[in-house]
Amino acid sequence: MDRISRRAQVLNNHLTQSPPPTVSSLQRSPCLAFSPPELTEKAHFDTAELRKLTDGHNIQDRDWLYGLMVQSKLFNPRVLGGRVFISPNYNQSMEQQREMTMRRILFLLERGVFEGWLTGKGIEAEMRKFAFLEVVGMFDHSLAIKIGVHFFLWGGAIQFFGTKRHHDKWLRDTESYAVKGCFAMTELGHGSNVRGIETITTYDSNTGEFIINTPCESAQKYWIGGAANHATHTVAFSQLNIDGTNQGVHAFIVQIRDKDGSICPSIRIADCGHKTGLNGVDNGRIWFDNVRIPRENLLNSVADVSPDGHYLSSIKDPDQRFAAFLAPLTSGRVTIAVSSVYSSKIGMAIAIRYALSRRAFSVAPNEPEVLLLDYPSHQRRLLPLLAKTYAMSFSANYLKTLYMNRTPELIKTIHVVSSAFKAALTWHNMRTLQECREACGGQGLKTENHVGHFKSEFDVQLTFEGDNNVLMQQISKALFAEYVNAKKRNKPFKGLGLEHMNGPSPVIPSQLSSHTLRNKQFQMDAFCLRERDLLAQFAEEVLKLQSQGQSKENAFMLSYQIAEDLGRAFSDRAILKNFIQVEESATDEPLKGILALLRSMYALVIMEEDPAFLRYGYLSTTNATSLRKEILVLCKEMRPHALALVDSFGIPAALLSPIAFNWVDSNAWSPVQH
Numbered sequence: 001m002d003r004i005s006r007r008a009q010v011l012n013n014h015l016t017q018s019p020p021p022t023v024s025s026l027q028r029s030p031c032l033a034f035s036p037p038e039l040t041e042k043a044h045f046d047t048a049e050l051r052k053l054t055d056g057h058n059i060q061d062r063d064w065l066y067g068l069m070v071q072s073k074l075f076n077p078r079v080l081g082g083r084v085f086i087s088p089n090y091n092q093s094m095e096q097q098r099e100m101t102m103r104r105i106l107f108l109l110e111r112g113v114f115e116g117w118l119t120g121k122g123i124e125a126e127m128r129k130f131a132f133l134e135v136v137g138m139f140d141h142s143l144a145i146k147i148g149v150h151f152f153l154w155g156g157a158i159q160f161f162g163t164k165r166h167h168d169k170w171l172r173d174t175e176s177y178a179v180k181g182c183f184a185m186t187e188l189g190h191g192s193n194v195r196g197i198e199t200i201t202t203y204d205s206n207t208g209e210f211i212i213n214t215p216c217e218s219a220q221k222y223w224i225g226g227a228a229n230h231a232t233h234t235v236a237f238s239q240l241n242i243d244g245t246n247q248g249v250h251a252f253i254v255q256i257r258d259k260d261g262s263i264c265p266s267i268r269i270a271d272c273g274h275k276t277g278l279n280g281v282d283n284g285r286i287w288f289d290n291v292r293i294p295r296e297n298l299l300n301s302v303a304d305v306s307p308d309g310h311y312l313s314s315i316k317d318p319d320q321r322f323a324a325f326l327a328p329l330t331s332g333r334v335t336i337a338v339s340s341v342y343s344s345k346i347g348m349a350i351a352i353r354y355a356l357s358r359r360a361f362s363v364a365p366n367e368p369e370v371l372l373l374d375y376p377s378h379q380r381r382l383l384p385l386l387a388k389t390y391a392m393s394f395s396a397n398y399l400k401t402l403y404m405n406r407t408p409e410l411i412k413t414i415h416v417v418s419s420a421f422k423a424a425l426t427w428h429n430m431r432t433l434q435e436c437r438e439a440c441g442g443q444g445l446k447t448e449n450h451v452g453h454f455k456s457e458f459d460v461q462l463t464f465e466g467d468n469n470v471l472m473q474q475i476s477k478a479l480f481a482e483y484v485n486a487k488k489r490n491k492p493f494k495g496l497g498l499e500h501m502n503g504p505s506p507v508i509p510s511q512l513s514s515h516t517l518r519n520k521q522f523q524m525d526a527f528c529l530r531e532r533d534l535l536a537q538f539a540e541e542v543l544k545l546q547s548q549g550q551s552k553e554n555a556f557m558l559s560y561q562i563a564e565d566l567g568r569a570f571s572d573r574a575i576l577k578n579f580i581q582v583e584e585s586a587t588d589e590p591l592k593g594i595l596a597l598l599r600s601m602y603a604l605v606i607m608e609e610d611p612a613f614l615r616y617g618y619l620s621t622t623n624a625t626s627l628r629k630e631i632l633v634l635c636k637e638m639r640p641h642a643l644a645l646v647d648s649f650g651i652p653a654a655l656l657s658p659i660a661f662n663w664v665d666s667n668a669w670s671p672v673q674h
């Protein structure tokens, strides 16, 4: 019986529920055996060196923490196909998942993982903190978020919005989890629009206390991570009303639970309930019923209220005050952007390893079935995403470095770049996970295989700490301001990477050869051309609408299509620039070669995918066709490096999944019996 008729027979049996075929008819076909891709795939460059470039820092610390998690029963180790895998048990109830998250945090605390996270000084301490957060996020997004809320949001608010009196009182206790913090900014009625929140705070000079109140249901605090079960304190964001004047949004420390975990008087807390992902985080809702707190609980780095009730701030303009106030929150966007890349890396490593051991269909009778990754279509689906993941990874490292070296002059740049990368990297992650899920077929849907499940675990990254669409608008607005400023003052562009606009406009050759397409100068020229033209178009449209009587905000709203194109152009150009810098820093020739290949793949795929290149004529249709063909050639060239490229991520096997290894053994009958 040939393969097709045998398959038809199996399907027919299945549909008609006939008894299974006799053993003798099956014996003709040899059973599939797993063959490790390492047997046939060899690395042609130094994978350890590439890992150094992608992880960027604290490699030993990362490996130590991987080891700690793998060896602890708390991280739910399971042996499948002769290997240990660790992953939370997502079959547990929401309450059980939350308790496990807290228990894991206490375990990490005991092992010294959080030492210096708030009290440590210098870039080294910060880098170690970032590395550890990235590692725990690869095990479980809930664990990283619960830790992130406590250290980066609550702790970050104390550090950056507070002053010495707050630092002395709260930072050490936060680092030791003597207090458990949460961050209450979002309300039912206002999320992206923070300035619109309705919680209101007044001051009582007779007692020296602030009074925080939730005046209506839409003002209830919503989605507050940690509030439903564990947090003892929160930073509450509220309008501050002094003598009938609204001074805008300010932040206050409020105790919400006592030492026994009972909810404090005048506080009401409810659960946000089950979510599509991230159920290990206890998101809650909070109502403040005229809660009284000491005057000192105002986080007063930007503004204060004197004991006799006078509002004091060195920044008079409320817009500037608000901006200065929120600027330190960038760290949340940085950690989200970076964590999304690690999730993409896991998805890619699993899907590519599976595609290097899974076969489907033979091209000719009696020939072995074809390895998934030997199908050009499978290469086309996965390898461009792999190149993009590298590009995103280098940019995530750049973002961290930019953030570490922050100065007051860099605040605007950090805001714009972190917004751009947070949106680009998290969108990339969702797309990557979806493609990896499909590339793994039905196996991609098994929770233990991560790729499908991660979509719902990481989806929220597109929304919190700045909704991606709203962030893209903010980027365009910032670029518009730069543009108008430079033109008005007749000054060259400086900062945000816009210096390329000072030179003449690049010219794209009418015929694009393979050589030109792979040339980094050409790639950069094409990206710069798109960005400068879109920025000029956007500015022209906004200014025209304003001259026709529209307000600036309306003009921005009406020009949203170009704004979106521009936001993307800015992000892509910045990502390419970082890639080129990493490539130029590499000294090893084979590594340089592979980086050049990845960079070309990244650049050409972006040009192919963004309709703006064709829409605005930066590429002719002929050139677009040449480019499309070149991508297939690049796929072919990347194919032999696929395993080495995912190995270079340095992710321990325990954090991948059974289908990345011996998926026949891991699905064998014997473990079922036991």
Ligand SMILES: Cc1cc2nc3c(=O)[nH]c(=O)nc-3n(C[C@H](O)[C@H](O)[C@H](O)COP(=O)(O)OP(=O)(O)OC[C@H]3O[C@@H](n4cnc5c(N)ncnc54)[C@H](O)[C@@H]3O)c2cc1C
Pocket: 149, 183, 184, 185, 186, 188, 189, 190, 191, 192, 193, 222, 223, 224, 225, 275, 278, 283, 460, 463, 464, 465, 466, 467, 468, 469, 470
């Ligand atoms: C799991 C989870 C955990 C969270 N944890 C916390 C936490 O610990 N603390 C906290 O304070 N918050 C938290 N949040 C809240 C989160 O930050 C908000 O959900 C986010 O800011 C978006 O607000 P929103 O949900 O009200 O959406 P909205 O702001 O209502 O946005 C809805 C849609 O409208 C679009 N939109 C909004 N404004 C515009 C505009 N100007 N132009 C065009 N389109 C627009 C957006 O793009 C979006 O698609 C959490 C949220 C979730 C889901």
